[in-house]
Amino acid sequence: MNDLKFAFRQLVKNPGFTAVAVLTLGLGIGANTALFSLINAMLMRPLPGVVEPEGLVRLTHGSFSYAKFEALKAQQVFAQTVAFDLDRLPAEVNGALQSSRVMLVSGDYFHALGVNARLGRTITPQDDQAQALVAVLSHSFWTHAFAADPGVIGRSFRVSGLAVTTQRSAHWLQLMGRLAPGQTLEQANARLQVVWPQVLAAAAPPDTPAASDFFRQTTDLQPAGNGFSNLRGEFASPLFVLMCLVGLVLLVACANVANLLLARGAARQREFAVRLASGASRRRLMRQLLTESVLLSVIAAFAGVLFSAWSTRVLVGFISSETGPVVLDLRPDWRVLVFSIGVIFITALMFGLAPALRATRIDLASSLKERSRTFGGREGRLRKALLVSQVAMAMVLAVGAGLFMNSFRHLLQVNTGFDSTNVLLVRADAISAGHRGPRAAQFFTELLDRVNSLPGVQSAAMSWAPPVSRGFGNNGNISVEGHSPAPGEDRIVWSNFVSPGYFGTIGQTLLAGRDFTTGDRQGAPGVAIINQSMARYFFGDESPVGRKFDPGGGNNYQCEIIGVVRDATHFSLKESPQRVFYLPYAQGADFFQGENMILVLRSAATTSSTVKQVREVVAQIDRDVLVETETLKAHVDGSLAREHLLAMLSGFLGMLSLLLVAIGLYGVMAYSVTRRTGEIGLRMALGAQPVTVLAMVLREGFMLVVTGTVIGAVAACAFSHVISTLLFGITARDSVSFGGAVVALTLAAVIATILPARRAAKVEPMEALRYE
């Protein structure tokens, strides 16, 4: 307790030191906790409310049909096999329809999770057979939509589009299992692989040829105890990379504080000597100093918590823009607590131990004497070693920042093949509102007509998949008349349905032939527009216009190519050019049993009033249709959330580390100049020119930075190799990033060294006599 009181007094006594140390460490600790909380919430936290979550496993490789689910269930690989599908549907909230999360689950679902109803009952396998539709409400929906009314049991409420969803979901299910007691994931997986062919055989549609792709489908098991969202795949590796970078920043911060402590230890040398001389043991003194370090670390952690809370929210904001609102349970749990306490103590040890060891290793005889007879000595070496390692770590951070920022810059410069300025995407969910088949077509045609006549709208059109579809889309093998494919040849082509004027609206150039017209309707000859990549692949230098193909891959060549458009980014900015053909929306009516179209409209400026007008138009046609709007630019940028996150955060961390290094270098050099005032005075007395002394100090600073930079560059090479899969448009040895990092570090070094160097150049030769 005495130690603690004294430690506290020491910190209060040196407010400047304390402030710099707390700020430095606070940023480091806070950033670490923030990132860890996020990783914890996203990847490590077991599902809340689930009994023995570690017993849950999921089948990977895409979605499964209901037939597969039943076939798998019959094989009894798991204690329980469940299927579910997550969707957004308009559901009744306080009388009005509101887009809500709806989950379709198989009867075993709640049983497998071990979740019981708080009110009423959960869904059971009997409900699978029953005719009546039943629903279980989540607590938050119950509170939100029914004001937590206990009388809700037995009541009915409206959910639009359920029938449609059920139909579609029959092919797009997620499968999950609960392991039998004592069964391991490996055992279950081995068993799964054995029965899988039987599952496929049982689930195959009646006339599937034996050689079909259907029987080549594979699957695998993964733990599902932490839940499974696509956030994991998307953000796991960037978050781990960031965690490493943030850890490095904390190390840099520790080195800084260690350096400050070393300087302070040197200044407190006499205090320690007196304590030792009056009988304190070295161990006792160490304890005192480490108490000071831990206290400092704890105070910094409190400052860090604020920073952490704020930055976690910023991070979640980033991730949300990618996938719609993200619900992550960010409340600190024991893992975060253990992590934070661990970080506090490790940090305290890292910055406190070396200075404490150094400070208590005192030659009593000489330090109680007034003066030493020589200048210099080798005390600065530890400080310099710390600084070199700091520079090396900052180099890694700066290179990382450079690589991610440069990748991002390349992505922003990708030629998308369309012009996203002033284009608005409108998603009207007509299907869920009950418009199907011809009625859906009618709804969208009417919507398009009305929007087209809105003032300020230059052109409007529709498309099934948006540009940069992020995985949404349809592809398959096609066959082209006159093109005899080699065995096993890749004839996969993506397809999309668009309305006349679509290409003009988004600014995708028509290179040959004509656009669709209203004449290209049901009953008229089948037509298609293909993109450059498809044209080049199938037709080389010949003109594809007038040629015919079968979109189904058979030999019914009834689709005539009427135009060629420039390649446009199809599903991601990172893709290599994809082969795509476009069919007129009006000829795809069969296809649109359960599909919504996306409205694209170009206006003079996409303003909130445009959005409002569009919403009004939709409401005029059908009040129950929910509308979401987004600018095409936001849509494209949103697809880069991961890269943006990496670029921004690594950039921030890089800057932070440069700042810390500059502070560290300044501290080391300023301290060194102060400590060596006598020596510098002597050099002056011996005839050194001021500029010579200036150069000497600059050179010393530079040697440290150069050494650190070289070591850091080697480490950065290894680092950049590891992250190379996250890069785009540059290699892991990107010279711009490495060169930029060197320039940034040099600049930081100049700024940090020039002041101490100038002070050194102003030392009077009389200083040589100061202690005479």
Next chain:
Amino acid sequence: MTKDNSLIKLESIKKVFYTDEVETHALSGIHLDIRKGEYVSIAGPSGCGKSTLLSILGLLDSPTEGSYTLNGQPVANLDHSQRARIRNREVGFIFQSFNLIGDLTVFENVELPLTYRGMNSADRKQRVTEALERVGMAHRMKHYPSQLSGGQQQRVAVARALGGKPAILLADEPTGNLDSKNGEAVMELLRELHREGATICMVTHDPRFARHAERNVHLFDGRIVEESVEGDER
């Protein structure tokens, strides 16, 4: 003849230190001539201004008033860089606490002033070796100061002062931090250097060593109170 031989001429030198509104008159009207080849000792009680006088002679500090002519050249209007050049070429300093640089070897310490002169490394090596041989420390060239005794360190400091072949050696209580045996040896070294032709101005308050000099100057309260020439005394 005497006039031609003059190396240093101080006229009405005053030095005032201002600290916290307190004026300290460290030197008040010093007249002093030192001829080439002379060995002058300066003595006086602590605080009388001996070190201040020496630092003005060595261009470490400037007088508040008065004129200082070195080698026939007035030094009052020289800039920083010119003064550094003179310190480097004309003056050799020997300090009471040796003032060697701990990070540099004996050789490098002696070499330092020559480096500032921009001399090439072969010439430097020759000069340093000569100077270290002269003080009998050539065998310790690669040692660090901390590995030497006080007496040895002061010899190295003398070699550093000699290496540049200065017009004058200035020594501020060179034996102050040495035991009597080592002190004796350093004094003997200075005497030999003087016999070989060096001009020396040395501060000491040990009368035994003052006797080594040809001329003794006594300072009291910033003034010269007595000048005596060895031999006419007693």
